[in-house]
Amino acid sequence: MTLQFTDPAAGTPLEALAPQDDYEIVRRTLEFTSERYRRQPTLAETARAVRVGEAHLEAVFRRWAGLSPKAFLQAVTIDHARRLLGQGLPLLDAAHEVGLSGPSRLHDLFVRFEAMSPGAHKERGAGLEITYGFADGPFGRTLVLWTDRGLAGIGFSDSEHGGDEGALRDMLGRWPAARSRRDDTEARLWVARVFEPAAWRAEAPLRIVLIGTNFEVRVWERLLAVPLGEATTYGRLAAEIGSPKAARAVGAAVGRNPISFVVPCHRAMGSTGALTGYHWGLTRKRAMLGWEFALARPAAATRP
């Protein structure tokens, strides 16, 4: 399927890959292995539990992440998370314009954000015109919401979250006074733009609108500055926005992030490297981190 992306800010036609069917196998693999992380199961055991052949499992992972199942699963262990945190991130000084991706972030999803005024937020989305739609993506069935100013929300539909209806209620419920209409065709274009690394280009930044309280928006902006393939902690985020003791409040704000994946709340974890939580399920958080790990280290992907 070939998709033409119509956002004037982003522009080029691109092939949609979105191997959404592979995600189900990846998800089951992650669930199985994280249940028994003490004793890492072999490929054969995993394939049996996921009810696919070993060769198929291998092929799915290579197609989906560009890594062997073994390499992928190593990338989502707690040890690896600790190593990510150990690297540390340079603190940005207060004057630094966070959120806007610089040219140095070659592999990242380039984003230009706009924050919704507190006034507009108080009115619970009154006056907002939201279009939404569902499309398949690499992390399952994806709900996208947008306004004429850019992308406003991303959520996921699965049985744990009440299917399409539950996901929609969750997302639209954040702006109950907004008017909304559905457009699945354009939603497919958004999903292709967001989840296709080839479309991440500095000269065609993704426009997003952050709609939240001042505090929430500050946390989300800071999250946008965490590079792909790296991780941070809630405590570190708190220190970076100038409230070093507010780790818990930061966690709450991160949990309310409306634009999942784009605002990389999956790159935030507890101080021990434990994943601690994710609005759309810990398995999905783990999958996103592993997927990004593969993307950030293409060299490691090809090594046996």
Add this chain to the structure above:
DNA sequence: GCTTCTCTAGGCC
């Protein structure tokens, strides 16, 4: 190592 306890900040009603 994991679990429990205590002290938290901030948002929201």
Add this chain to the structure above:
DNA sequence: GGCCTAGAGAAGC
């Protein structure tokens, strides 16, 4: 004020 958190660190096992 009171009530929630996708927290953190110490203490105990």
